[in-house]
């Protein structure tokens with residue numbers, strides 16, 4: 001049984017302009033100790049998926065309109081508030097995308113770590129403070145003991161992010177949801193944090209749902225990757241084979257756009273032309289079709305179903321690119 | 332040489348902290364010419380955002396002066412400061428915290444135009460919609476509030492807001508860090524176009540060295556509050572002189588996912604405390620080349636070929 005299994009998740013927002021269908025039937029599973037990366041265009045539903053797993057989405061104004069989120073066999077969508085609170089920050093912890101808005105502005109970061117610990121663990125104040133220093137050391141906060149008393153707005157962007165990672169790791173969760181955990185970090189600190197997460201996974205069997213737009217980090221860190229587009233998984237599979245031979249034209253566009261260092265400085269960068277469709281009125285067919293170089297009239301008729309591509313790969317596309325390395329042909 | 336658009340002269344910013352002073356920016360002098368992009372790089376906590384905030388006059392410097400278009404802002408009158416504000420805009424590292432939560436996106440973007448009396452109502456709406464499109468956002472976003480957007484959508488609103496008044500210079504503090512590669516390309520292309528068409532100057536801060544290299548004419552490297560090296564882009568990448576710059580460049584991961592599993596040369600040790608920075612050269616405890624002299628004597632910035640570098644051994 002996977003540690004986390006998301007089935008047909010749908011998360012919607014009611015706005016004055018209509019229903020924003022942010023997540024539209026996401027299927028995803030994560031095994032114990034495994035790292036699954038969730039990538040996709042800005043606004044494609046990565047954070048909303050994460051918030052839905054923890055049921056934080058209601059507080060954010062959203063509604064889970066359908067699906068199941070099974071964590072260790074229990075449906076998170078059916079838990080009462082008390083049981084949810086026992087899971088959040090304890091068995092499932094989250095590193096939020098925007099540290100400054102996730103951290104409490106009127107509490108020192110030391111207090112925030114201590115509270116996270118004491119909420120779920122039977123631990124004295126003194127021991128909790130020592131543990132907080134240890135955690136700040138682990139996430140490479142400079143002068144950790146002195147920083148304990150510091151308030152979020154007095155820290156640099158990267159320090160705030162590390163403070164938040166320390167809070168998330170406080171209770172050694174079974175599942176860590178890391179939403180852009182290293183965007184504010186320099187490459188050296190980023191590598192140290194990724195090493196730390198790997199080490200915890202090895203030692204504690206922690207699983208990770210890693211949300212990032214940094215495909216290099218995905219290649220370095222994840223076992224599997226799922227590509228989201230307009231609230232749907234359009235492709236998933238093991239990182240290496242998927243990056244070597246993307247099947248979905250959207251994935252391929254992403255991988256082509258990444259090559260900044262190979263271009264002359266100051267030159268125009270490759271982008272995927274066009275814009276994501278409105279989530280208020282998704283097209284009846286494939287949501288990527290209007291921007292797709294391989295689209296045919298069939299793509300506009302109905303949504304493509306998820307199909308197996310071999311070697312644990314899945315894609316939802318009528319005209320996928322197929323790996324030519326071994327001369328495989330469409331199924 | 333043309334007169335600089337932005338000039339920082341021996342700027343210092345200290346913050347009181349328990350047990351002393353954080354020397355966040357310590358005696359920094361920088362210039363940005365009209366139409367030029369200056370990249371600013373350095374480890375987390377080295378003082379980049381503080382420098383950006385000083386330029387924006389979000390707080391005054393502890394010492395030194397900052398001139399925009401020849402006007403010293405520490406002594407300028409209100410009218411001059413207002414003019415400077417419309418010509419100099421910033422994209423903040425934390426997009427959510429920089430957007431008013433009680434205003435719609437359309438209102439947030441339109442407000443600077445109203446304040447500076449630019450265009451009629453219809454014209455303003457057109458400008459807002461056109462700019463939304465250029466940063467890859469659908470017009471329906473205008474009716475939403477900041478909390479109703481994704482992280483990268485908010486970041487793009489911040490970029491659109493900074494551009495709406497046609498500034499002469501923009502300060503980008505990790506302005507594209509929350510964007511996927513395709514949307515990032517779209518936004519960077521927009522900045523490149525504005526530079527070519529309108530001569531937009533920029534101070535471009537990012538941890539992504541590949542992006543800094545792509546966007547910058549010149550690059551300054553900061554370490555623990557000080558600029559340790561400054562050069563044109565190609566000199567800096569082809570012939571980095573400071574051991575810290577070399578370490579930064581060597582640690583840059585390849586952007587190509589396939590090449591990512593290769594070993595990289597990592598900088599050892601942590602950034603020392605800015606409250607009590609090391610004596611002599613601040614980098615010496617981590618420097619592979621450090622000599623006894625480096626422990627005693629702080630190196631001054633000096634010119635070596637096309638580069639300015641603060642290292643005894645360069």
Ligand SMILES: Nc1ncnc2c1ncn2[C@@H]1O[C@H](COP(=O)(O)OP(=O)(O)OP(=O)(O)O)[C@@H](O)[C@H]1O
Nearest residue numbers: 013022042043044045046047048479481482483484
């Ligand atoms: N409260 C809300 N009301 C209406 N729409 C919302 C709300 N919150 C999010 N959305 C929309 O839902 C979609 C998915 O948002 P989400 O935050 O999951 O994107 P994301 O994939 O995390 O993007 P990014 O990479 O930019 O962080 C976006 O188009 C966003 O505008």
Ligand SMILES: Nc1ncnc2c1ncn2[C@@H]1O[C@H](COP(=O)(O)OP(=O)(O)OP(=O)(O)O)[C@@H](O)[C@H]1O
Nearest residue numbers: 154155156157158346355375376377378379380381
């Ligand atoms: N308002 C403040 N009060 C006290 N200290 C501050 C304040 N702002 C910044 N600092 C301190 O100044 C130093 C430099 O911070 P700054 O935010 O400029 O770093 P940065 O280079 O932008 O780092 P990052 O890459 O992590 O964003 C840090 O030690 C930080 O804690």
Ligand SMILES: [Mg+2]
Nearest residue numbers: 047097481482
């Ligand atoms: Mg997000």
Ligand SMILES: [Mg+2]
Nearest residue numbers: 156157380424
């Ligand atoms: Mg910063």
